[in-house]
Every structure is written in C-alpha cells, then in structure tokens.
Amino acid sequence: MSKKAKQQKNQADSTRSLMGISSITEHSLVTGHGELVFFMLKPTNISVLSDSNVGARIYALMNVLKGIAEIEMLCLNSRExxxxxxxxxxxxxxxxxxxxxxxxxxxxxxxxxxxxxxxxTAREFLLIIRLRNEKESEVKPYLSRIEKSLKDQGFTTKKADEHDIKRLLGVYYEQNVTTEKYEDFDGERWVIFGD
Incomplete structure (x- = not known):
C-alpha cells in the first residue's frame, strides 16, 4: 500500500476503529478481542484501617478473584x-x-x-470481564453473579454504563477528567435537529 493510500485510509478510520473498538453498548465495550464489561469498585481508604481489617479486605478480594477466571483489573488516575x-x-x-x-x-x-x-487520591479501580462467544441469554445472569459476589465480599460496586465507559476512555487515553458529557461525534452538541 502506498504512503498516500495509507494516509487516506487513516483519515477515513474513526477514532474508535483506530483504538480497536467496534462499538460501545449500554453496558460494554466491544473489541476485536471480545466484549469488555467493567465493574467500578469504590476504593476503601486502607490508611485508616487496622492491620487485621486490611488483611480481611485482601482476603475478600482474593475470594472474588479466585471465583472468576476471566477477570482483569485496571486502575486509573481519575485526575488531571x-x-x-x-x-x-x-x-x-x-x-x-x-x-x-x-x-x-x-x-x-x-x-x-x-x-x-x-x-x-482520585483513583478508579475496575474489574473487567472479557466475554467471548457467550450466549446472550447466559450473559446477564453471569454478570449478576459476579456483581453479587463482589457485594457479598463487602465491595461497593457498580456495573459501568455507556456514559461511564466513554468517561473511562477519556481518562485512559487523554487524561480528560473535566468533560461532563462525551459526544458520539465531534461537535454533536451543536447540531440542531428539525431545522
């Protein structure tokens, strides 16, 4: 492929395709390597806990991790x-x-x-579940079991929705923590429909 053809192809590619993202659904990020579901964990300030309580938190996290084989973890600096x-x-x-x-x-x-x-101290901790070829009917109960397991072990958690995923991508790729609403298309907020 010539240099000019590569430039034209890159210009035609969207930001999502350049990052390897097929789509963002209302509960996941779809990539070529599977569908990613994010569970946002509210951090615990362990500096005020006793040694035994810190050990209990570590043990609780270990119980969650050993029960889920396809789990990944991510920590983001949610700050400028x-x-x-x-x-x-x-x-x-x-x-x-x-x-x-x-x-x-x-x-x-x-x-x-x-x-x-x-x-x-503005950190975000995420557990990521990578879904591969799971049947749609099995996904919801599977994710509910994971969320229940996290809550049973004393973690405050929330499954990331579409807005959360866009914000996480903004923080991860751009360190952008100031945007309140992420647009699907650049300049989308300025388009007036019906005129």
Missing part, C-alpha cells in the same frame, strides 16, 4: 496530570533571565504541585 505543564515551567524558569518572572514561574509550579496533591 500536570507533569507536562511542570516540565514546561521548569524549562522556562531555567531559560528566564528576569528574577521576577523566575519567581512567578516557581509560584506556578508550587500551585500545580498543590493541586496535584489534593487530587492524588
């Missing part, structure tokens, strides 16, 4: 990442001759550090 901004400010500070500007750049870096520390 300021590293590129801080690197830019460091470079500007080193190149800057004016001491007043250097001081302002240092204050900006300190401000970014404070914001990052305040948001450092």
């Amino acid at each position: 990442n300021f590293e590129e901004n801080k690197n830019y400010l460091r470079g500007r500070e080193e190149a800057e001759q004016n001491p007043v500007i250097r001081k302002l750049l240092q204050q900006d870096m300190t401000s970014l550090d404070r914001m990052q520390v305040q948001m450092a």
